[in-house]
Amino acid sequence: MSIFEYNGSALVAMVGKNCFAIASDRRLGVQLQTIATDFQRIFKIHDKLFLGLSGLGSDAQTLHQRLVFRHKLYQLREERDMKPETFASLVSAMLYEKRFGPYFCQPVIAGLGEDDKPFICTMDSIGAKELAKDFVVAGTASESLYGACESMFKPDMDHEELFETISQALISSVDRDCLSGWGGHVYIVTPTEVTERILKGRMD
Amino acid sequence: MGDSQYSFSLTTFSPSGKLVQIEHALTAVGSGQTSLGIKASNGVVIATEKKLPSILVDETSVQKIQILTPNIGVVYSGMGPDSRVLVRKSRKQAEQYNLLYKEAIPVTQLVRETAAVMQEFTQSGGVRPFGVSLLVAGYDDKGPQLYQVDPSGSYFSWKASAMGKNVSNAKMFLEKRYTDDMELEDAIHTAILTLKGLLVFEGQISGKNIEIGVIEADRTFRVLTAAQIEDYLQEVE
Numbered sequence: 001m002s003i004f005e006y007n008g009s010a011l012v013a014m015v016g017k018n019c020f021a022i023a024s025d026r027r028l029g030v031q032l033q034t035i036a037t038d039f040q041r042i043f044k045i046h047d048k049l050f051l052g053l054s055g056l057g058s059d060a061q062t063l064h065q066r067l068v069f070r071h072k073l074y075q076l077r078e079e080r081d082m083k084p085e086t087f088a089s090l091v092s093a094m095l096y097e098k099r100f101g102p103y104f105c106q107p108v109i110a111g112l113g114e115d116d117k118p119f120i121c122t123m124d125s126i127g128a129k130e131l132a133k134d135f136v137v138a139g140t141a142s143e144s145l146y147g148a149c150e151s152m153f154k155p156d157m158d159h160e161e162l163f164e165t166i167s168q169a170l171i172s173s174v175d176r177d178c179l180s181g182w183g184g185h186v187y188i189v190t191p192t193e194v195t196e197r198i199l200k201g202r203m204d
Numbered sequence: 205m206g207d208s209q210y211s212f213s214l215t216t217f218s219p220s221g222k223l224v225q226i227e228h229a230l231t232a233v234g235s236g237q238t239s240l241g242i243k244a245s246n247g248v249v250i251a252t253e254k255k256l257p258s259i260l261v262d263e264t265s266v267q268k269i270q271i272l273t274p275n276i277g278v279v280y281s282g283m284g285p286d287s288r289v290l291v292r293k294s295r296k297q298a299e300q301y302n303l304l305y306k307e308a309i310p311v312t313q314l315v316r317e318t319a320a321v322m323q324e325f326t327q328s329g330g331v332r333p334f335g336v337s338l339l340v341a342g343y344d345d346k347g348p349q350l351y352q353v354d355p356s357g358s359y360f361s362w363k364a365s366a367m368g369k370n371v372s373n374a375k376m377f378l379e380k381r382y383t384d385d386m387e388l389e390d391a392i393h394t395a396i397l398t399l400k401g402l403l404v405f406e407g408q409i410s411g412k413n414i415e416i417g418v419i420e421a422d423r424t425f426r427v428l429t430a431a432q433i434e435d436y437l438q439e440v441e
Contacts, residue, residue, distance in 0.1 A: 077313065077316075078310060078312075078313060083307075085306070085307075086305045086306065086307050089304065089305050089306040089307070090304060090305060093303070093304050
């Protein structure tokens with residue numbers, strides 16, 4: 001059994017027209033036993049930057065706290081929010097620092113960059129960045145998610161269609177994975193607002 | 205060091221509340237060769253006199269204006285070797301920022317970190333303050349910027365400033381000639397005229413005894429060649 005599959009997770013982020021969506025499942029388990037059905041895997045860094053962390057729950061929480069710490073200091077020093085690309089470089093550097101004793105997490109970063117251009121990326125547990133123009137996935141359900149996203153995604157969706165698409169992709173993929181599920185958590189972010197929705201799927 | 209009565213920091217407070225070593229450091233700066241900087245609406249220019257101890261010195265080997273990052277340059281007044289240490293540290297700090305964030309360091313951040321280094325040397329044992337003041341010129345997302353950093357570690361943003369010998373005359377001249385909507389070309393001319401007015405050269409002001417560095421909207425700091433300086437000198441005549 002891999003440490004990345006200990007808690008179970010599913011994460012996906014998608015790019016739309018001047019908006020992005022980031023979604024996760026809500027299960028926290030200890031191998032086969034479900035412990036929580038409201039576990040938060042997506043965190044807001046600032047109004048236009050969201051971070052999802054799949055993998056070991058403990059590392060996800062710790063890494064999130066450390067990144068918030070770094071970002072708050074950056075905001076105080078530079079008197080501005082971090083750009084998503086900059087934040088991704090920071091996460092990558094922090095993960096590589098622990099090259100020989102890594103965080104067991106796979107982050108998904110989604111944000112609106114300069115001129116509110118959507119930016120998404122993922123990386124492995126030691127910081128190898130993977131930029132994408134359409135969607136990125138992570139977690140125990142990632143293989144199903146790749147398939148679902150590849151077939152359901154189309155470019156330049158508006159935020160309502162994007163919500164439908166990402167929700168369908170997430171629910172159908174976690175239903176094929178015993179370690180993730182128990183509903184979904186979807187954030188739709190446009191330049192003017194952030195909408196958070198809870199999905200109800202198969203509660204098993 | 206050891207048992208000496210003086211094995212405490214050189215920068216201990218005097219009864220009048222001053223740090224005497226910093227005052228002396230400022231004196232060292234004040235007797236250094238004049239340098240100045242002007243922030244224009246579309247760029248920054250920094251300049252300094254390059255007075256060499258003898259005509260036998262190969263002037264092409266001396267460069268007082270240094271580049272810190274592709275979009276930030278620096279000039280100093282005071283002790284050359286001290287400035288080289290600071291330039292080295294600043295370059296490293298800028299590159300560390302770039303390594304972490306994959307982004308060019310903003311001018312204010314680099315100035316802050318350089319100033320912090322200078323301040324460290326006013327509050328540590330066994331060291332002396334740096335005998336230089338720096339003029340940092342850069343262009344980033346906030347536009348053209350000019351900062352002066354003193355041996356104490358304090359820094360200020362300036363529209364135009366001068367350091368070294370004849371600083372009061374230089375500043376008076378700059379105050380009269382500076383306008384907020386000045387363009388870079390005007391600023392370069394003003395810088396040359398200021399240096400020309402202040403300096404008593406053995407011979408004529410030329411591309412070989414002053415140094416000029418500019419940065420404009422292309423965000424690339426460059427030191428002008430002697431030939432380019434000669435062209436500007438001709439325009440000013």
